Amino acid sequence: MSTSKLDAVYRSILLTKFFTKGWGKPENLRRLFEFRKVVSNRDECFKLVEKDYPVTITKEQNLSDCRLLEGYFVTPMEKHLPGIVPEIAQKAHFQMLLPIHWQEQNCKPVCLHLAGTGDHYFWRRRNLMVKPLLKEGIGGIILENPFYGLRKPTDQVRSSLHNVSDIFVMGGCLILESLVLFHWCERNGLGPLGVTGLSMGGHMASLAATNWPKPLVLVPCLSWSTASAVFLQGVMAHSINWDLLESQYLSDGAYREKLSKMVTIVDEAFLAGKKFAQTYSQRMEAPNETTDQIIKNVIEPTYPLDITYKEKSLPHISEDVLSRKRKEVPIAMEAKKKFAQNENDKLKILLDENKIRQSLYDKLTSNEKFELESQDIEIINKLSEDSKREVLLKCKIDNKTFNSKIEPITTEIILEKSKVVNTKKIEAVPAIKDIEKPKTEKKSWNVTDLTSDLWVNLPFMKSSGKKIDIGKIHWRDREALQFMRGIMDECTHLSNFSIPYDTSLIIAVCAKHDAYVPREDVGALEEIWPGAEVRYVDAGHVSAYILHQSLFRSCIKEAFEKSKKKWTDGKHIE
Template sequence: MPPSRLDAIYRRLLITRFFEKGWGKPENLRRLFEFRKIVSNREACYKLVPEDYPVEITKEEKTSECTILEGKFMTPLELHLPGLVPKAAQEAHFQVMLPNKWRDPNHKPICLHLAGTGDHYYWRRRNFIAKPLLREAGLGAIILENPFYGVRKPEDQVRSNLHNVSDIFVMGGCLVLESLVLLHWCERNGFGPLGITGLSMGGHMASLAATNWPKPLVLVPCLSWSTASAVFTTGVMSQSINWDMLETQYFSDGQYRERLAKMVTVIDEAFMAGQHFVKNYPSTIKDLQHDLKEAKISRSTSPVDVSKRSSTNPNIIHLDKENSLQLSESLHNKLWSTDRYELTNCEVNELNEKIKAVQDKLRMERHHNEFLKNPTKISTETLVNATSDTISPGSTATKLPSVQESKTEEESTLTKLMNSILPATTSAVATRQAEKIDITKTKWWEREALQFMRGMMDECTHLKNFSVPYDTSLITAVCAKDDAYVPRDGCTSLEDIWPGAEIRYLDAGHVSAYVLHQKLFRSSIIGAFERAKRKREQNGNVCEPISSCALSYDDLQRRYQDQMQFYN
C-alpha cells in the first residue's frame, strides 16, 4: 500500500531539523561502532550492569489509585565510554507507577515504557498508556526519561533536534544499559513478570534493550521495524536532514570515507534499489510520460506487470512479453526470446540504472533550456519544473524531434527514444549549472553520504546484529501498513529475525495509528503479559509475597546509600 499522505503532511508541518552539526567526531563514532559489538552480544552486555547497580529513589507520592515513585541513577554508558554522554544526560531519571493493591499477590507485572521521538518528560506516556494499563489490567509502569530529552536535554539543544548523527547512537547505548538497570531494580523489589514497550523510536529502542535480557521478557514494540536505516534514508524524516552538509563533511574529512565507512555494513542492500523501482514502476513511467509531454513528445508505453513473482525465489520478478520494456540489446533478446522471462538481480539493477540515466538527462535538458532562456532570474524550483522548446535564446528555435505514432512498440523503446530526442552535446554553461543544482535530492539512496548513513544505522540498529530475545513467544509487534515514517520495503522482516513472534498490522499510517489506535497498543501489551503470566505459573516461578507494593522510601534510601558506599 502507498505511504500515508498524512505522515508526509505532518512531517512538513514540523520544524524539527536533525543532525545540523554533522556526523559527530570520527573518534566518537569509532568508539560507538566498537562498543556495538559488545552490546549486541547478550552474554557480554548483561555483564556490563551489575545486578545491584545503585538506584536512588528521590520521591514517593501516594494517590487514590496508585503509588508514584521518582528516582535517578548514573547511566552505565558513561562508565564504559566516558566523555560520550553529555553532562545533562549522564543522570538517568525515571518515574514508577504502582497499584496500591495488586490483583494477584504472586504476580506483580510491571512494564518499562521508552520514549518516542519528541516525547519529553513523563506526562504523555503516563496519561496515554501507563494510567489506562493500570486501570484496565493492574499493570505497573516505569517511565524512563530519554537521554537528550526533558531534564536530560543539553542546554544548547533546541527541542528534539539532535546535533549529531552520533547522538542517536549514544541515546541507544544509554537506553539499552539503563533498561538493564531498571529490570534489575524490579527483580530486587519482587516485581514480575517484566516487560518493555515503546512507540516509534521508543519501540525500536525497546527491541534493542530486550535482546540483552537473559530471561523471559514481554516485548511490545509499536510502530517500529527491524532497522532504523529506512527511517533516516527513505522515510519522511529523511526530509528533515541537511544532506548537503552531511555530504560535504563526509568528503572533506577523510576519516569518514576511508576509515569509518569500512567499519559499517549495509545489511539489506542487495536488490533493494531494484525492488523499489519495480514496485513503483507504473508511477515511474507516468512521470516519464509527463516529462515527455512537457517536451512536446508523444509516445505510448505500457507498465510492467509485477503482480506475479517466482514461487521459488521471491526476489525474481516475472515480466510479460507484451509489457516488457527494452533497455539494452542483451535484455531485448532475452525478453523477446520467450513468452515469460525471469529478471535477475543484476538485470533489475541494470534496468534501474537505465531509467535513472534517462530521467536525469531529461531534467538536465530542461534545466539547460530554462537557464539559457532566463539566466538572471533562475531558481532551483523553476529549473525543476520549467520546460522550454528552444536550445539557445536568440537563435533559430530547434524543436525536439517527435516519435512517429506509426512506429511499432518494439521501435519505441526507451533507449532508442532517448537517443532520438536528446542533443548530442551539452554546453559548458549547462554543465556548470547542473553541478550547482542538486537534481538528485529525490534519489538520496544514490549518494555516497546517504549510503554511509544507511551503513551506520544498520550497523548500530539492525536487529540482525543483535541477539534474539530469550523468549520470542512473548513478543507482539504492532506495525502500520502505510507507515511513511518507518518504511518496511527493502528491510528484513521481523518474522524472519524473530521466529515465533506475533506481528500485527494496522491499516493506517504512522500518525493516524498513534492517534487512533492507542487501545490496540494497550490490548497488545495486556495480551503479552497474560501469556507471560501463564508461563510463570506453569514454571512455578512467582514473586515472593511482600507486604507492600514496594519497599518503603526509607528502606530504598538505606539500600542506595549502602550500594554507593560499596562502589565508592
Template sequence: MSRFDQLYRKLIVTKFFTRGWGQPENLKKIFDFRKVLGNRDACYKLVPPDYPVTIDKDELQGDVRILEGHFVSPFKKCVPGLMPKETEIARFQMVLPKEWKSHHKPVCLQLAGTGDHYYWRRRTVVARPLLKESGIASIILESPYYGLRKPKRQLRSSLHYTCDLFVMGGALMLESLVLFNWCERHGFGPLGVTGISMGGFMASLAASVYPKPISLIPCLSWTTASTVFTKGVMSESIPWKVLENQYSVDTVYADEIKHTLVSPEQVLGSTYNMGHEFVKTYSDKLEDLKLNQSPAEMENILKERNSHSFNDHGEKMDVQADIDSMEDYLVKKSGCKGDNETVGKFTIDRKSLKDNALDFMRGVMDECTHLGNFSIPVDPSLIIIVAANHDAYVPRTNVISLEQLWPGSQVRYIDSGHINAFLFHNVQFRHAIADSFTEQIKRYHS
C-alpha cells in the same frame, strides 16, 4: 503512504543532525561498542545485578502509587566522554497500584518516542490506563537528550549530531538492564518493554540484551532506522548539504569508517542501496526542505513558525543560522560553490555528494540500529509488533521483516498512517501489551 503523514511533515518545528555526523573518533568508539551491545552475554555483564538506584519520591495518588528515582547511566563509564553532562543521570517514574490484586507484579518499561519529553504523556495515555485495564505497572524512563536530560544548547528534540542518536540508543539499552535488575531485586515480574515510534526501536534493542524471557511490544517501528532517515518523511528534516559537505571534507568517514559498517541487509542478500528514488526527488536547496514534526510534538505545537526561538534557559536560538554557517564553512573548505544550476564538473560532484551522504547514512543507521546486528530476544513468541499499514515515517519496503528476523513473533497491522495510529490507536497498543504479558505468565509464571 498516508496523506496525513505527508501533510503533517509540513509543520515547521524540528531539524535533526544540524551540526553533522559527529567527530569521526566518536563514531569509531560507538561502532566498536556496538559490537559489545550486539552480544547479549557480553553486554549483560556490563551492568552488575546490584547496580545502585536511588528512589527520590514515593507517594500515593488515589489508588495509584508513584515512585521517582535516578541512577548514573552505565554508558558513561563504558564509553567515557561521549555523553553530554546533562544526559549522564538517568531518571524514571514508576506507576504501580496501591495494592496488587494477584501474586504477580507485572511491570512494563516504557521508552520514549521522538519528541516525548518528561513523563506526562506516557503516564496519561499508556501507564494509568494499562494499570486500570490489565493490572500492569509501568516504569517510564526519560531518554538522554530529552526532558531534564536535554543538553543546555539543544533546541527541543533537535539532536545536534547523528552520533547523538546512537549514544541515546546505547545508553537506553544499559539503563533498561539497570531497571530490569532493580525490578527483579524488588520482587516485580513478569517484565516487559514497549515504546512507540523511536521508542519501539529502543524497546527492541533493550529486549535484545536481557538474558531471560521478556514481553516485547514495539509499536510503529520496524527492523532498522535507516529507512526512517533516508526514505521516510523524516528524511526531509535533515540538512543534507551539511552532511554531504562534511563527508567530502573529512576523508576519515569514507576511508576509515565506511568500510567497517555492517548491514544485515547485505549479509542476508537484500539490496544494499541508499534509496536513489529519494536522491532524484530531494531538492538541493536547503530552504526547499519541508520539516516534519515528531508525533509527540503534535500535542505541544509551539506557536512560533520561524527558526528563531528561545531554549529552556532563555537563550536565543537560531537553528537556520547554525545550519547556514556550517554549510558556508564546509562548502568553502571543500571548494564547492553550492550552485545546483552550475554546469560541468560541479554538477557531477554534487550528485556524488548526495549519493555518498545517503549511502553513509544508511550504513551508520544499519550498523547501530538494524536489529539483525543484535541478539534475538530469548523468546520471540512473546513479541507482538504493532505496525501501521500506511506508515510514511517508517517505510518497511526493501528491508528484512521482523517476522523473518524473529521467527515466532507476531505482527498486528493497523489500517492507518503513523500519526493517526499514534494519536488514535493507543487502545490497540495496550491490548498488545496485555496479550504479551498474558502469554508470558502462561508460559513461565503459572
C-alpha cells in the same frame, strides 16, 4: 503499499530539524561502532551492568489510584564510554507507577515505556499508556530519554539532536539503562517484565529486549527493523541538512575510508546472502547428510523448475550451441530491420495524415545527418505524446550541438511535460544506424522510459551535483547517503543484535501506510525474529498514534497474559 499523506503534511509543518551540527566527532563515531559489537552480543552486554547496580529513589507517594515512585541512576554508558554522553544526560531519571493492590501476589507485571520522538518528560506516556494499564493490573516505568526533558542539553532546541552520533548515544544509553531497571525490578520482587514504546521508542524497546537473557514481553509499536529507512526514505529525511552532512563527510578522506569500512548496509540482498551462508554452513556441518544427498538436493530442488536435464555427450552439446548461435545472428539482423521498417511505417502514417511535412519525413527516414529547422520543431511540438515519441526515437542529438556556445533564446521545444528552451538547430542522425564508439564516456541516467540519447544529452537533464534533494534521489546515488545508511544499519538494524530470548512474547504493531517508517528493502521483522507476531492497522503513522492507543494497550495486556502462563512462584519456568 501507499503511504499516508497526513504523515507528510504533519512532518512538513513541524519546525524540528535533525543533525544540525553534522555527524559528530569522528572519534566518537569510531568508539560507538566498536561498542556496538559489544552491546549487540547478549552474553557480553549483560556483563556490562551489575545485578546490584545502584538506583536512588527520590520520591515515594501513595496516590488515590496508584503508588508513585521517582528516582535516578547514573547511566552505565558513561562508565564504558567516558565523555561520550553530555554531562546533563548522564543522570537517568525515571518515574514508576504501581497498582495499590496486585491482582495476584506472586505475579506483579511491570512494563518499561520508552519515549518516541518528541516525547519529553513523563506526562504523555503516564496518561496515555501507564495509567490505563494500571487498571489491568500492569505497573509501568517511564524512563526519560537521553537528550530529552530533564536530560536535554541546554543549547538543544526541542528534539533537534545536534549530531548523527547522538542517536547512537541515545540508543546505547537506553539499552544499558533498561538492564539497570530490569535488575532493579527483580531485586524488588517484580515480574514478569516487559518493554514497549511508540515510533522511535518502539525501536529502542526492541534493541533493549535483545540483551535480557530471560523471557521478556516486547510490544514495539509503529517501528520496524532498522532506523536507516526512517532517516533516508521516510518523511523525516526532509528534516535533515544533507548538504552539510555531505560536505563534512567528504572533508577528511583518510578518516572517511576508515569509518566506512566499519559499517555494513543491511538490505534484503544482504539478509538473503546471510541466510544462504548460514544454511550452507549448517549443511556442510550436518553429520548425517552424505555427498549423494547434497547432490540430490541440488539437482532435485523442492521448488518447481521449467528446465529438464537431459544427459548428452559433449560433441552433441557443442554442436547444438554452435547451431543456435548461427541462427541467432540472422534473426537479430532481421529483427533490427523489422523494427526500422515499423518505425518508418508509423512515420508514413503521420505524413499521410498531414501531421508532418514531406521534408521532415525525408529527413527522419534518411541515413544521413540532418538538422531540425524551427518549422520542424513547431510541427513536432504539435504532435500527440505517442507520435512525438515515434519521431524522437528516430533521432539522437549530436554531441557537437551542446559543446558549442549557446545563442539567444528563440525556439521553444516542449518534451514530455517539461518546457525546454534551446536556440541551436538540432543536428540528428538516425537512431537505427550502427552505433559508433563514443570518444568520451557518457554518464548513464534512467530519466524516462525513452532510452534515446536525446534525453541524456539535454542540458536541463544534467544534475549540477551540488545540492541533495532527498525526495528525488536514491540513497545509493550519493556517497554520504550510503554512509548514513551504513552507520544506521550498523548500529540499529535488529539483524545485527541477538534474537530476544523468547520471541513468542513479541507482538509488534505496524501501520500499513506508514510514511515515517518505510518497510521496503530492510528485512522483515518476522524473518529476523522467527516466532514474533506482527499486526497491522489500516492507517498512517500519525493517525495510528492518535486513533489506536487502545490497540497498543490491548497488545501489551495480551502479551503479558502469555507471559503469565510461563510464570510461577516469582520466576519464569522453562
